[in-house]
Amino acid sequence: MNNQRRNVLKTGTGAAVLGALAAAGIIKPGIALAEWNKAAFEAKSMADTLKALGAAQPTDSKEVQVTGPDIAENGAVVPVGVTSAIPGTTLMAILIEKNPNALAASFTLPAGTEANVQTRVKMGQTSNIYALVKAGDKFFVATKEIKVTLGGCGG
Amino acid sequence: MSMNRREFLQVLAVAAAGGMSLHSELALAEKGAGKLYDLPKFGNVSLLHITDCHAQLNPIYFREPSVNLGFGDQFGKVPHLVGDKLLKHFGFKPNSIEAHAYTYLNFEKAAETYGKVGGFAHLATLVKRMKARNPGALLLDGGDTWQGSGTALWTNAQDMVDACKALGVNVMTLHWEATYGEARVKEIEEKDFAGVVDIVAQNVKTADFGDPVFKPYVIKNMNGVPVAIVGQAFPYTPIANPRWQVPNWSYGIQEENMQAVVDEARAKGAQVVVVLSHNGMDVDLKMASRVRGIDAIMGGHTHDGMPAPVVVKNAGGQTLVTNAGSNGKYLGVLDFDVKNGKIAGYRYKLLPVFANLLPADPAMQALIDKVRAPYLGKLNEQLAISEGTLYRRGNFNGTFDQVIVDALIKEKDAEIAFSPGFRWGTSLLPGQPILMEHVLDQTAITYPWTTVSNMSGEMIKTVLEDVCDNLFNPDPYYQQGGDMVRVGGLQYTCDPTAKAGQRISNMMLRGQLIDPARTYKVAGWAPVSEEAKDAGEPIWELVARYLRDVKTLKPVQLNMPKLKGADGNPGIAL
Numbered sequence: 001m002n003n004q005r006r007n008v009l010k011t012g013t014g015a016a017v018l019g020a021l022a023a024a025g026i027i028k029p030g031i032a033l034a035e036w037n038k039a040a041f042e043a044k045s046m047a048d049t050l051k052a053l054g055a056a057q058p059t060d061s062k063e064v065q066v067t068g069p070d071i072a073e074n075g076a077v078v079p080v081g082v083t084s085a086i087p088g089t090t091l092m093a094i095l096i097e098k099n100p101n102a103l104a105a106s107f108t109l110p111a112g113t114e115a116n117v118q119t120r121v122k123m124g125q126t127s128n129i130y131a132l133v134k135a136g137d138k139f140f141v142a143t144k145e146i147k148v149t150l151g152g153c154g155g
Numbered sequence: 156m157s158m159n160r161r162e163f164l165q166v167l168a169v170a171a172a173g174g175m176s177l178h179s180e181l182a183l184a185e186k187g188a189g190k191l192y193d194l195p196k197f198g199n200v201s202l203l204h205i206t207d208c209h210a211q212l213n214p215i216y217f218r219e220p221s222v223n224l225g226f227g228d229q230f231g232k233v234p235h236l237v238g239d240k241l242l243k244h245f246g247f248k249p250n251s252i253e254a255h256a257y258t259y260l261n262f263e264k265a266a267e268t269y270g271k272v273g274g275f276a277h278l279a280t281l282v283k284r285m286k287a288r289n290p291g292a293l294l295l296d297g298g299d300t301w302q303g304s305g306t307a308l309w310t311n312a313q314d315m316v317d318a319c320k321a322l323g324v325n326v327m328t329l330h331w332e333a334t335y336g337e338a339r340v341k342e343i344e345e346k347d348f349a350g351v352v353d354i355v356a357q358n359v360k361t362a363d364f365g366d367p368v369f370k371p372y373v374i375k376n377m378n379g380v381p382v383a384i385v386g387q388a389f390p391y392t393p394i395a396n397p398r399w400q401v402p403n404w405s406y407g408i409q410e411e412n413m414q415a416v417v418d419e420a421r422a423k424g425a426q427v428v429v430v431l432s433h434n435g436m437d438v439d440l441k442m443a444s445r446v447r448g449i450d451a452i453m454g455g456h457t458h459d460g461m462p463a464p465v466v467v468k469n470a471g472g473q474t475l476v477t478n479a480g481s482n483g484k485y486l487g488v489l490d491f492d493v494k495n496g497k498i499a500g501y502r503y504k505l506l507p508v509f510a511n512l513l514p515a516d517p518a519m520q521a522l523i524d525k526v527r528a529p530y531l532g533k534l535n536e537q538l539a540i541s542e543g544t545l546y547r548r549g550n551f552n553g554t555f556d557q558v559i560v561d562a563l564i565k566e567k568d569a570e571i572a573f574s575p576g577f578r579w580g581t582s583l584l585p586g587q588p589i590l591m592e593h594v595l596d597q598t599a600i601t602y603p604w605t606t607v608s609n610m611s612g613e614m615i616k617t618v619l620e621d622v623c624d625n626l627f628n629p630d631p632y633y634q635q636g637g638d639m640v641r642v643g644g645l646q647y648t649c650d651p652t653a654k655a656g657q658r659i660s661n662m663m664l665r666g667q668l669i670d671p672a673r674t675y676k677v678a679g680w681a682p683v684s685e686e687a688k689d690a691g692e693p694i695w696e697l698v699a700r701y702l703r704d705v706k707t708l709k710p711v712q713l714n715m716p717k718l719k720g721a722d723g724n725p726g727i728a729l
Contacts, residue, residue: 071633
């Protein structure tokens with residue numbers, strides 16, 4: 001276990017470190033906000049969300065990988081990741097079919113960024129999740145089912 | 156061999172008093188029992204495997220399931236075979252000692268003939284023999300070792316920790332162990348087990364940064380051959396058991412990390428890679444088909460006492476998948492012949508531990524007697540006499556669970572009762588007294604509280620559907636390896652082949668269909684949410700009170716759902 005890293009964050013110096021990174025231009029807080037797509041995040045269904053993102057009919061792609069648990073340990077914080085091996089990936093989005101608003105996250109990638117993102121999403125029930133990737137003017141998609149269960153009764 | 160243990164020992168005592176060699180007399184007796192334990196030496200690598208003993212230090216009875224259904228890709232395949240179908244598949248004769256060891260067939264009579272199974276003192280004797288046969292042999296413990304008895308609970312797992320050290324366990328992985336809390340597991344790893352037993356689990360990480368909590372694997376040198384043992388803890392521990400007991404640990408199957416760990420072990424020179432797994436057999440079979448470079452997955456969790464390995468082909472070659480049952484009933488022995496860095500052959504045998512055929516190891520027996528001594532008064536309290544057979548194992552219900560849900564309904568004045576689909580718990584024969592110890596064998600957990608809740612008919616259906624999907628989801632990676640929640644009061648129809656959310660129908664209470672909008676009084680136990688801590692008295696106290704009142708327990712009527720889609724399935728015999 002990396003206790004040094006954990007302690008740095010616990011003692012609060014972590015904030016200073018992150019501040020320094022931001023100051024050095026390594027983390028740019030403005031990047032994510034710049035491309036906020038209100039219509040897409042407020043859309044209810046998968047179809048409306050895809051339309052709002054301009055991705056009505058994305059192509060299934062093995063170059064896109066969506067990672068996450070098969071069964072969520074806690075539906076409130078489900079770790080989900082997306083990677084894309086498609087050159088020129090500029091946007092990566094995570095959609096959860098059965099959530100009240102399908103779009104959970106959208107990442108805009110500046111040129112030269114490794115197309116690999118990790119985040120935590122909230123899920124109310126078992127659902128397919130979709131990783132949507134934009135490269136050039138084309139959209140690609142991969143999917144995985146994540147089960148949300150009541151728990152208990154095991155083995 | 157119809158001698159009971161006492162008669163057996165008397166024969167030995169007479170033999171000894173008469174000046175005969177104790178050893179030769181013992182050998183003769185064993186010869187009569189069919190040379191069960193004469194295993195010719197094979198190869199240079201030998202792995203001994205115990206799993207899911209559920210803290211049963213003394214010999215017990217254990218009835219194998221008559222309902223262990225598989226559907227889709229799992230239909231009719233190992234481990235989803237019961238009774239005659241299992242005998243036929245593995246080539247055993249009906250009414251043989253093997254038929255009793257691996258199936259429920261003729262259970263009561265055969266149990267009387269062959270006596271109790273398991274017990275650490277008897278297991279210790281067998282382990283010693285197997286280690287004498289191949290002095291480098293490693294003893295692997297697949298987990299679910301520290302939970303399942305009154306003494307394990309009351310000693311905070313110390314009885315099992317000491318017994319495992321005395322037994323000579325080298326490497327272990329985890330499931331129920333975690334229900335003693337993170338701090339206790341780490342304390343045992345760092346103090347009791349330091350330099351003696353390695354806890355391995357590639358799939359347990361810290362919830363914050365994903366750092367490893369345990370060693371992912373160890374490499375042991377056996378007769379000059381480097382052998383890697385990779386750990387796979389039960390992937391759904393924080394879901395099937397209370398999250399609050401392991402708040403900082405994250406699990407999951409973590410197949411990609413498994414591949415990385417296997418590759419790393421190979422790169423470090425391991426010539427044999429074995430995964431010590433608590434996935435459950437269906438998950439192990441799927442993992443074996445997808446991960447390359449594993450020679451064998453020695454599994455547990457689903458309590459499948461499978462006499463032979465399943466050979467799974469994959470992109471890297473082939474992987475053997477074994478499962479070694481439960482309750483201390485078996486010792487798995489896997490031998491590899493490694494020549495020039497490559498496996499040239501293997502042998503596997505799942506040895507049943509018959510207490511009458513293996514003398515108790517005196518040192519282990521003394522340890523067991525010592526740890527139990529302070530608790531004997533409590534453990535030996537006779538609560539009732541059982542007229543029927545009591546057992547738990549089966550996909551939908553067992554007679555001991557029926558007693559638990561009957562007790563919950565009566566003592567809580569509830570309309571419906573739920574009891575978790577646990578697969579551990581020992582069996583009792585007709586006419587045997589039900590002791591407090593036996594009730595604890597079915598209930599001793601660290602979150603034993605009883606609950607009463609008002610649930611809508613709709614919520615009841617949601618619960619049944621949710622648990623049913625954990626058992627019958629066609630993809631093993633979405634299964635949790637327990638059985639269906641046991642239900643008292645309520646009748647229902649179950650179609651395991653239907654889609655998730657559509658398997659349960661026709662829910663009836665006292666001849667009336669359940670109304671989705673109405674509220675019902677539902678009793679249960681083993682709540683996983685932290686808010687339900689200390690909700691009500693521990694389940695064993697409730698069941699004990701019920702049994703004291705009953706005094707003589709008539710054979711219970713099993714509340715089984717009406718099954719659809721299970722006709723002709725070799726995983727069921729009713």
